[in-house]
Amino acid sequence: MHEAAVAHAILRRALQTVYPPSSATDDLVRCASRIDENEGALEKEPDINVIRILIDVGEFRNIDPESLEFAFTSLRKEFASTRNAKLEIRPVKALAICTIHEHEYRPTADQYFSCTSCGGGIKKLILGEELNIVSIEIENKPTAKAGRSTIAQR
Ligand SMILES: [Zn+2]
Incomplete structure (x- = not known):
């Protein structure tokens, strides 16, 4: 299912955008810490939560929105920072x-x-051929700088 590969790429791209490039490797490893399936608890609480990812998908891109959403919802749990993220798909004619x-x-x-x-x-x-992340809405926590912001792409 190629939607799974696309969903995974979107999640990785969102994490690379949200975390500063200087410490990208460390942070990616950190936020990639998986949920312990037995205890249902996170190894580490993330300092940034991704709330919403908005993407543009062209109608000639051969992506089924329902399959993509399904894949996204299954895969978002793999990363602590994206486990509650919503994917909003904006179709482009x-x-x-x-x-x-x-x-x-x-x-x-x-x-x-x-x-x-x-x-x-x-x-x-x-x-009609686009597959772009338009914006990523994040929530900082639990530091003093807590709050919501949106990172626009392009
Ligand atoms: Zn003509």
Whole structure:
């Protein structure tokens, strides 16, 4: 299931973003500390909790949102910092430019992905192939600087 690989990549990327690069290795090891399955307790309490990850997924990316959410929910427990994180998926509709007159149009399977004005093929996809982390909402704790913030990507 390739959604599992995608979910794992999103979680790792979020952790790399949340923790400073200088100490990334140590922190990744630390926040990767697994939940003890027998006792249901964490080896170490994380100082940053990831609350929400917003991603853009293009409709031509071949990702099933339900499978991705399912995989994310199963895998988030692997990292202490993400165990309660929510994944918000924002679908992005495809937008293309046609080969004949360079019309901008929305390609669909019903129309065999051809231009809705002239029947031309796809010259270029402007939108529809993205897989981007848009923002990561975090909660610092339990230090004095506790509070929520959002890290925007790009
Ligand atoms: Zn056209």
